[in-house]
Amino acid sequence: MVEDFETRLARWQHHLRTAETFTSSSARGIHHAAFICSDVDATIAFYQDLLGFPVVEIFENRDYVGSAHIFFDIGNGNLLAFFDFPGYEHPEF
Numbered sequence: 001m002v003e004d005f006e007t008r009l010a011r012w013q014h015h016l017r018t019a020e021t022f023t024s025s026s027a028r029g030i031h032h033a034a035f036i037c038s039d040v041d042a043t044i045a046f047y048q049d050l051l052g053f054p055v056v057e058i059f060e061n062r063d064y065v066g067s068a069h070i071f072f073d074i075g076n077g078n079l080l081a082f083f084d085f086p087g088y089e090h091p092e093f
Contacts, residue, residue: 032071032079040068040084047072047080 037043047053053072061067061083072080 029076029078031077032081034069034081034083037070037082037084040070040082043070043082043084053080 044055048055053074055070056073056079057069057071059069061069064083064085066086068082068084070082070084072082074080
């Protein structure tokens with residue numbers, strides 16, 4: 001049986017921090033965060049053409065033959081990356 005949200009939340013709440021209980025991060029950003037996309041053309045149309053984040057690199061995913069790994073520059077040295085997985089049936093939500 002799957003635990004309800006309130007039960008899981010109670011288990012995690014001790015991780016929450018407030019401004020009084022943590023120090024500032026020394027991080028200046030991330031290299032990239034990677035996500036899965038089901039349609040490369042639609043992903044490029046949204047992130048580059050609509051939001052203005054330029055595609056700066058595309059190469060084949062070394063772990064899944066035929067899969068693209070696409071990088072968008074979102075500024076300040078940070079990137080968003082997307083993989084497509086041709087032939088993989090993405091679940092419907």
